[in-house]
Amino acid sequence: TKPIGRRFHKSHQLGAPLTLADFEAINRCERSLPKNFNFAGDVLDQWSQKEKTGERPANPALWWVNGKGDEVKWSFGELGSLSRKAANVLTKPCGLERGDRVAVILPRIPEWWLINVACMRTGLVFMPGTTQLTAKDILYRLHASKAKCIVASEEVIPAVESIVSECPDLKTKLLVSPHSQDGWLSFPELFQTASAEHSCVETGSQEPMAIYFTSGTTGSPKMAQHSQSSLGIGYTLCGRYWLDLKSTDIIWNMSDTGWIKAAIGSVFSSWLQGACVFVHRMAQFDTDTFLDTLTTYPITTLCSAPTVYRMLVQKDLKRYKFKKLRHCLTGGEPLNPEVLEQWKVQTGLELYEGYGQTEVGIICANQKGQEIKPGSMGKGVLPYDVQIIDENGNILPPGKEGEIALRLTSTRPFCFFSEYVDNPEKTAATIRGNFYVTGDRGVMDSDGYFWFVGRADDVIISSGYRIGPFEVESALIEHPAVVESAVVSSPDPVRGEVVKAFVVLSAPFKSSNPEKLTLELQDHVKKSTAPYKYPRKVEFVKELPKTITGKIKRNVLRDHEWGRT
Ligand code: BCO
Numbered sequence: 395t396k397p398i399g400r401r402f403h404k405s406h407q408l409g410a411p412l413t414l415a416d417f418e419a420i421n422r423c424e425r426s427l428p429k430n431f432n433f434a435g436d437v438l439d440q441w442s443q444k445e446k447t448g449e450r451p452a453n454p455a456l457w458w459v460n461g462k463g464d465e466v467k468w469s470f471g472e473l474g475s476l477s478r479k480a481a482n483v484l485t486k487p488c489g490l491e492r493g494d495r496v497a498v499i500l501p502r503i504p505e506w507w508l509i510n511v512a513c514m515r516t517g518l519v520f521m522p523g524t525t526q527l528t529a530k531d532i533l534y535r536l537h538a539s540k541a542k543c544i545v546a547s548e549e550v551i552p553a554v555e556s557i558v559s560e561c562p563d564l565k566t567k568l569l570v571s572p573h574s575q576d577g578w579l580s581f582p583e584l585f586q587t588a589s590a591e592h593s594c595v596e597t598g599s600q601e602p603m604a605i606y607f608t609s610g611t612t613g614s615p616k617m618a619q620h621s622q623s624s625l626g627i628g629y630t631l632c633g634r635y636w637l638d639l640k641s642t643d644i645i646w647n648m649s650d651t652g653w654i655k656a657a658i659g660s661v662f663s664s665w666l667q668g669a670c671v672f673v674h675r676m677a678q679f680d681t682d683t684f685l686d687t688l689t690t691y692p693i694t695t696l697c698s699a700p701t702v703y704r705m706l707v708q709k710d711l712k713r714y715k716f717k718k719l720r721h722c723l724t725g726g727e728p729l730n731p732e733v734l735e736q737w738k739v740q741t742g743l744e745l746y747e748g749y750g751q752t753e754v755g756i757i758c759a760n761q762k763g764q765e766i767k768p769g770s771m772g773k774g775v776l777p778y779d780v781q782i783i784d785e786n787g788n789i790l791p792p793g794k795e796g797e798i799a800l801r802l803t804s805t806r807p808f809c810f811f812s813e814y815v816d817n818p819e820k821t822a823a824t825i826r827g828n829f830y831v832t833g834d835r836g837v838m839d840s841d842g843y844f845w846f847v848g849r850a851d852d853v854i855i856s857s858g859y860r861i862g863p864f865e866v867e868s869a870l871i872e873h874p875a876v877v878e879s880a881v882v883s884s885p886d887p888v889r890g891e892v893v894k895a896f897v898v899l900s901a902p903f904k905s906s907n908p909e910k911l912t913l914e915l916q917d918h919v920k921k922s923t924a925p926y927k928y929p930r931k932v933e934f935v936k937e938l939p940k941t942i943t944g945k946i947k948r949n950v951l952r953d954h955e956w957g958r959t
Pocket residue numbers: 526648649650653654655678679699701702725726727749750751752755756857858859860920925926927
């Protein structure tokens with residue numbers, strides 16, 4: 395393997411640059427982590443060198459389309475010079491310094507990739523968020539993180555403007571739009587005049603690189619912090635063995651920019667292998683546009699949530715001749731065996747499911763070449779030792795249901811999140827004895843395949859989103875019709891599960907038209923919190939089941955929804 399590393403050798407073997415094989419060795423625990431690592435300098439710029447010497451095919455690094463005739467194709471060399479300009483925008487006019495936190499709320503536009511790489515080059519900590527975030531969500535994130543800067547697109551302006559006076563730490567608002575706005579710096583204007591000369595900072599391997607907000611059963615989302623190496627090196631095996639990528643491949647990973655799956659599939663796993671990242675910015679997800687894209691562009695690798703495949707198999711897929719598609723992946727929620735089967739019958743392609751979490755990345759996967767057991771999420775992947783444990787941290791034998799957990803050695807695995815920022819209790823609560831507990835329940839069979847059972851807590855997994863019931867209940871209670879509510883998962887043939895709210899009405903609303911009130915409450919939640927969390931089902935009830943201490947028994951309602959006794 396040709397070297398793609400740059401600086402590691404100084405702390406390892408004198409004069410021997412690390413290679414992709416070395417990154418693999420680090421993931422296999424056969425080699426220690428280098429002292430310093432920076433994904434932009436040590437991976438992207440090396441691919442750029444390889445382009446110059448002809449060691450990488452003339453395949454773009456990023457290929458972006460929007461279905462309206464606009465197209466962007468950047469080589470690694472172009473990505474390098476453009477992201478250096480973006481880095482100069484962030485450090486000079488924006489005045490940001492290494493370690494500062496930057497909220498990045500952008501749709502799937504090329505600037506999202508530029509800003510991410512620019513943050514790596516300057517040592518800034520990026521915090522991606524979906525454009526579905528509301529003013530309240532953004533306020534919470536800016537407060538909790540004390541972010542110095544927000545980079546946003548035009549549709550996010552009203553939400554930011556409505557809360558900005560409450561964010562004393564926020565120094566800069568950077569707008570990615572052809573139009574200018576009072577109080578915002580214009581990214582395109584500053585970018586035009588920025589220099590392409592920039593020296594990538596030498597970040598420590600365990601220096602913070604990104605923060606993702608994750609939902610739990612109680613309280614507001616937690617800030618899961620990742621390091622330069624957890625994201626930048628930790629996805630080497632995933633890119634090679636699950637995504638099966640080579641530098642000749644073109645991967646289309648559908649995930650929204652706000653989720654770690656975008657980082658895995660559209661940045662780290664793919665670019666570690668030198669593959670091309672394909673992006674189609676659709677105004678709204680639409681199956682026809684989706685299928686046309688696969689017939690028009692030479693996409694070799696597709697990664698999307700099971701919900702999308704459930705929607706696709708409703709179509710007559712035999713009518714479509716995909717140009718180059720050879721490898722299909724899915725994750726974020728459980729995949730039904732019937733969907734896997736229908737996809738295979740209609741397209742001739744297998745569906746390789748993976749399972750992971752924002753905190754620790756990919757845990758299990760059906761890797762290329764491995765026999766697929768329909769309904770299973772595959773085997774544990776390196777460097778993890780995946781086990782099923784009981785409530786006391788004891789390993790359970792094959793066939794026994796328990797919690798999916800990762801065995802810990804004396805040091806914290808480098809590909810783990812570093813911590814929940816400012817929340818040592820929640821960070822500590824992820825450890826039980828010698829294990830990291832995922833909060834998901836499952837079973838391992840005698841062949842070492844894992845089968846997902848459900849969450850151990852009340853988190854709802856809908857269309858690949860993890861939704862905390864507390865956030866939805868908090869939004870509902872703001873409405874005058876709601877005295878109290880309980881939010882649980884309910885089965886859905888397309889989305890796997892959806893959010894269902896059981897609502898106790900206040901006296902003035904008891905005789906309201908239930909259909910109208912349902913729509914009003916749904917609309918209210920869409921405005922109060924990110925719309926993907928809204929309750930797609932609402933049931934009005936006289937009272938909620940409670941424990942003697944007055945705690946709502948969500949499990950009773952959930953079991954009822956799922957037909958369990
Ligand atoms: O379905 P509805 O039309 O009733 O509502 C939709 C939107 O129309 C609505 N909405 C969006 N923006 C709005 C708005 N309403 C009011 N105001 C706005 N500004 O809200 C609902 C959003 O639902 P959605 O996002 O599920 O939309 P859609 O179009 O049904 O998309 C379907 C999927 C499958 C494309 C989408 O759900 C999706 O992308 N899911 C995947 C999520 C994902 O990537 N998860 C991975 C997480 S990372 C992980 O699991 C770790 C793995 C290691």
